Amino acid sequence: MSRTYLASLNAALHDLMARDERVVFIGEDVRDPYGGAFKVSKGIHAMYPGRVFSSPVSEAGIVGIGAGFAMRGFRSIVEIMFGDFSILAADQLINTASKFPLMYGENVRVPLVVRTPMGGGRGYGPTHSQSLEKMFLGVPGLDVVSPSLFHDPGSLLMEAVTGTSRPVLFVESKLLYPSPLLSGAELRTRMLPGGRYPVAVAENFSGGKPDVVVLAYGGASLPVSKAMLALRQEEIKVRAFLPSALSDPPGADLLAELDGEAPIVIAEEGTESFNWGSEIAACIYERLLGRLRRPVIRVSSRNGVVPARQDLEVAFLLSEEKVMNAIVGALT
């Protein structure tokens, strides 16, 4: 039984606190025994009370303070309880933390990691279920990183906290927290070589070429992996590429892997328009236009607000069924 997404993150937080006294952690309701709304930070307050701060309800405040700590030599980890609230910290993150290293050069470093869970599917309603990371893509100086079930989230978090001197928005997924990480037993998994934030590659077949290629990240890895398992029985061979650094355009390695005969499906949890997939598709067309047999297919949540009622929410969000239909549709 492999470790859960949440357990991997929790272990990494403990590790980070233990190894480096400069690491500080700020979030709402993080004091033990509660340990945070989703329990990701459970236990670190008890062990390192001088460096774990439970804050008032002020996202702008805690990201600002986190940035300040970071500028003064600490390594800050700030937890925003629901990704929907990250908008409240947008000014601090975009206009301050991300810009200072660019404006003041090497004199100013901001090793700040802002962690937050995005995504719906729990009936939490329109303002607690969004996937808003797309709003932070394309911000100069800000890395947006999101681990999928095929990555080790803890390793990515460690890289973000220790390996960077500029801010990282670290996007987790509520639905994925209790899920066991996919170790390669069910679906063949490998990482593309190179890069601090690797691209995971997963396949539901062995040998031969894929029928369809899927691009996805983060929380979408849950419906995508379920779709791949279901389609294995239908003999449809799917190869999925899951980048972890969303703010990087697709590298030459990834584009080379996409240069084949298989149609491409991009799956993401955010709403339909002006999202990660739009940019990736544009990069694909720029490089591979004459070599594609058909247009890139994008599948996502609908445009609108996430309903609270379960059946409406299921119909609204990205789902295993929608991913399967997109994949089968790519072949017919």
Next chain:
Amino acid sequence: MSELMRVPFLGANDDECLVSSWAVTEGSPVEAGQLLCVLETTKTALEIYAACAGFAYPMAGRGERVSVGQPLCALAEAVQADPGALKARLANDPAAAARPAAQITKKAEILLARHGLGIVDLPPSANRITEEVVQAFLASRSVNRESKPTKYSRVGILGGASGGGAMIVIESLLRGKAQQPICIFDRDAERHGTSVMGVPVAGSIDDIEDALRAGKIEAIVIAFNRNLEERASAFEHLRARGVPFANVVDPEAQIRSEVRMGVGNVILGGTYVGAESVIGDNNFISAGVHLEHGNRLGSHCGFGPHVATSGDVTIGDRVRFGIGVFVEPCLRIGSRCVLPSGAVLTSDVPDGHVVQVSYHQRLKPI
């Protein structure tokens, strides 16, 4: 099929919850999507809706604490006389809601659709229809099957070094990827040591067997075609000595489905051989000849360009066609006949006959 609804995953905060209220009573009919009950977690009141239509049988009481995965409500197909038995059965049987695997995989379905077929076109089978099954079926009835007229790739050419026969056979061989012209054997000793289109004239007919033994060539094709009797006897002479013959089929020739062919035939560019035709051995068929479906052609025949036969025509051995000969359907042309240029056949031709064409044509100075 009765369905069992269990307490769903409640979020990272809660492994269990309170059954706050029921919206249905024992045995009440519900539609799919209808509200069954409300569960209360630490953060929210969660409404549970019926997954399908049926008769509802709650399996937890109001005010009871239930765990994730615990049976919550049974949805029966019909009103139950003994609800307890149904609940017990569903609670113990994890496969109660399992659906049977479809009889055909999606991939197989997609493959059939691409060829304009459906499941009904396949022979009936008790097993699940997979991609492999469909591929085998398509191969067996394929109308796009690639014909392989010859297995020999290193080809020696007999004759035609003067007069153009060797040249056009070599040119055809050079266009294809499967075969290679190696050398020419010609009776004219003056030609030995020269070459045609880069292919050397290596010797005469007597040198063929040595070349075969040495592995220089794998098979022979006869390129001279003015004299069909000579062509036939050279073929029979070499065949009797065990020399293999290759077919030369131009890449631009169209050989349709279910065509059977002997050996040593030359078929040049633009020629069409219709479906289910049978061709014998050692025929020389020029460019642009049209043999329609169901034709039966013997051996050692020679065709000028643009001969056209209709369907189901039978042609014997050693028949000489000029240019632009037209043959109506279902006719029989016997062996050793001569059909001069421009002939239009509307009746059978017995063995050993020449068709005398009469239309008036003369040359007049301008």
